[in-house]
Amino acid sequence: EAGVAQSPRYKIIEKRQSVAFWCNPISGHATLYWYQQILGQGPKLLIQFQNNGVVDDSQLPKDRFSAERLKGVDSTLKIQPAKLEDSAVYLCASSLVPLSSYNEQFFGPGTRLTVL
Amino acid sequence: QQPVQSPQAVILREGEDAVINCSSSKALYSVHWYRQKHGEAPVFLMILLKGGEQKGHEKISASFNEKKQQSSLYLTASQLSYSGTYFCGTEYGLGNEKLTFGTGTRLTIIP
Incomplete structure (x- = not known):
């Protein structure tokens, strides 16, 4: 069974630029999560989808x-x-x-973002 | 509110035992445990539900004290492969799957 795929694996941008990350979940999985993990901390939920609807985005900086x-x-x-x-x-x-x-949640390998 | 994990870090010799604790100030519905090795994705270890149900790997054991809103992960006869950072994720609402992760416990196993 293929795991959760993410791309790119690494991204370096300058502040004020824009960036996009892609995720392909395990086939058949209804729920998808995006987490932000700052170095030395636990993952923080940004947004949770069930199918294509948003379940929770209370911690997503929507601006x-x-x-x-x-x-x-x-x-x-x-x-x-x-x-x-x-x-x-x-x-x-x-x-x-x-x-x-x-x-259980199955995690992808993550995208490491560096903003300079 | 983020759960509090203790200890923050522990170093063990191979074969020794360890206990990692996770405490919440809010009533818990479930506790999920994950292990993350450096530069890798978190990997599922165990789920403990209010009421006593558990699901997880055979070699991992854990407890859930509903009165104290605490969970403990027991690692016995530790192996080198147990090294990594352990996170508990707490769920506060019934069945909403939203996990709030603790700050982690870094476990280092030395030969």
């Missing part, structure tokens, strides 16, 4: 971050414009059964 999940499969996360404090690893995860606590 600069946006995300979409077209057709309930792939997802993109965009930052525009980027700030220095956005430097982090952006993790995508997916889980099979929607809205179930008994549900």
Whole structure:
């Protein structure tokens, strides 16, 4: 079974530029998550999708971050414009059964973003 | 509110045991444990639900104290492969799958 795919793996941009990350979850997984993990910290949930609908985006900085999940499969996360404090690893995860606590999340390898 | 993990870091010799704790100030519905090796994605270890259900790897054991809103992960007879940072993720609402992760416990196993 293929895992969660993410691209690019690394990205370096200057502040005020824009950047986009892509995620392809495990086939058949209904729920998709985007996390931000700053060095030395635990992952912080940015947005959670169930199929192509947003379940939770309470911690997404909506003035600069946006995300979409077209057709309930792939997802993109965009930052525009980027700030220095956005430097982090952006993790995508997916889980099979929607809205179930008994549900492990499968993480992708992440995209390491450096904002200069 | 972010759960608090303790200890922040621990160094063990191969074969020794360790306990990692996760505490919340809010009532928990479930606790999820993940291990992350340097530069890699977090990997699922265990889920503990309010009421006693558990799901996870056979060689990993954990407990969930609902009264104290705490969970502990027990690593026995540690192996070199156990090295990494352990995160607990806490779920506060029934079935909403939203996890709030702690700051992590860095475990180093030395031969």
